[in-house]
Amino acid sequence: MCFSLFFDMIIGELRFRKDFQYENTLFLRSWILKTSTLIIFSTLVTMLIMFLIIGSSLYRHLSAYILEQSTKYTDSIAEQVQQRLNSTLSEIDSNIQQLCNDIQIQNILYRSQNNNVLSSEDQMTLRQKVMETLNYTDAVQQIEIYTAASPHQIYPFAQKSIFDFLTKTELDLIDEQNGKIVWLSNTKQENSYIRAGKRLLLSDYQFVHGGYLVMLLRPDFLEFFQEDFQQFSNSAVFLKDTTGNLIYFSSNNPEISIDTVTSKSYRFVTSTSAYTNWELTICIPLDLLNQDLPWLNQTLLATFGMGATLSLFFCLLIARMISAPIRDMKKAMYISNGKLQKNLKVYWNSDMNELNLHYNQLVDKNNELIQEVFEKEIMKTKAEIEALQSQVNPHFIINALESVYWCLIKKGDLENSQIMLSLARLFRYILKANDWISIQEELDFIDEYLQIEKFRFGQKLQWSYDVEPSLKTMLIPKLFIHPLIENSVKHAVEATSTTIRIHLLIRQKQSDVEIVVSDNGMGISQDVLDQILLSFQDDKPVGSVSQSYGLANLYKRIHLYFGETSSLSVESCPDYPGTRIRVQIKQ
Structure with a gap:
């Protein structure tokens, strides 16, 4: 029993530590994701990145410039020493020449x-x-x-x-x-x-x-060499003849010899005398040339430190300006008595004041909507009951049409019974719950519709289909092609006594699908065509020109379902019989 009690204590301690660590993790995460923390962190990271980019570039260019100037200075000193040596030797040559002459x-x-x-x-x-x-x-x-x-x-x-x-x-x-x-x-x-x-x-x-x-x-x-290079500590100078023999060596540091001077720690400035062809070499310590670089490093680091301090101060100030109003609005967002509360405080930050103003307007609107929803909830329930009842009526009509169909069959009136059957099928198709159907289903519906119209117009109405088989399974919105056929019936078949042929073409055209409905009727007059095109405008609601024009509705449905790149065009001219309506949709 003692062992069981000890084991339970250990398990309890482990659970306590796990819960404590989990709470600490949540607290740390919430603290990191605060607006003020994110502003400070992003600013410091930005400062660090800018310092690394700008500071390294500035240090590289300035150090190169300092080294270049130091190099130019030492080169000029070496040139002056060489010219002084040549001048002295030339003077000696001139005096000796006077003696000889x-x-x-x-x-x-x-x-x-x-x-x-x-x-x-x-x-x-x-x-x-x-x-x-x-x-x-x-x-x-x-x-x-x-x-x-x-x-x-x-x-x-x-x-x-x-x-x-x-x-x-x-x-x-x-x-x-x-x-x-x-x-x-x-x-x-x-x-x-x-x-x-x-x-x-x-x-x-x-x-x-x-x-x-x-x-x-x-x-x-040659002792003037030491005088000229006394300002360069730990430097050395040596002179060699044309065969490479050492003529002169001197250094202002006794510990330096010609054997200790290496290219790793010295910069060699060499010039050859045009007068004697002797080679003068000056050795300048590299740390002497780079003696200003530590100062440059300290200056850049000090500048970065000052910039980081100022940035941190202003970040804290800006973060408080943003986070304080947010905390106030957060407190005001707690729902009291089923409603949101306004934040009535005014801040000296105009953006936060504007945000608070919109928040208060949202609170007013939301409270009004809550009241309206509460009042309309009962009305909604009643409307749902009425909607369920209203759905019985269309089905009643379909059942009544089928009853008439069987009555006509019994009487032997096959022609009228077929019309009743097609009409029932049309109602059943329209009452389908699916908004998207296949092209084949749309074609079946159009065929039923034209059969009814053929009862009215007889042999005057003819139609044909040319549909690519691969497109018959493509889904389109319900009643998408029917308005095109209906338009041809209204403006071509009803307007003439001659035989009218309506042709439906559906084909793949590159990456688009093209639907073309054409007829050989008398065409559409220009006034009516202008009214149809006017109804296509976005600022005109559907049916504002004429309730009989389903093309305007179809035009807006095309853009709604298939995007603005899809199109609908109408080609018709009374002087040249025939109307062609072309729909091009993007897959």
């Missing part, structure tokens, strides 16, 4: 062609001219001059060989340039000397080969 220097070089030993006066002149050039050219540290034949040094007076300063390949390159200065890197020494060589041509002596001039530039000649 000096008439005293050329005379000394010419005399040294035959006499390797220079006089003390020539030595003093050489020294004076070289020192003047060094004074005007701060970047040059040392100048040496060699003779043309078996090149040996004539200044300074150390009697060294030119091959102590140049290699055979470099000397051949200088000879190949024939008077142009050749800039050479220094790969043999540990310092940062830059060398240059020039073949001397004696312009006053028919440009004969007068010797060689070589020079060394100062080690601090």
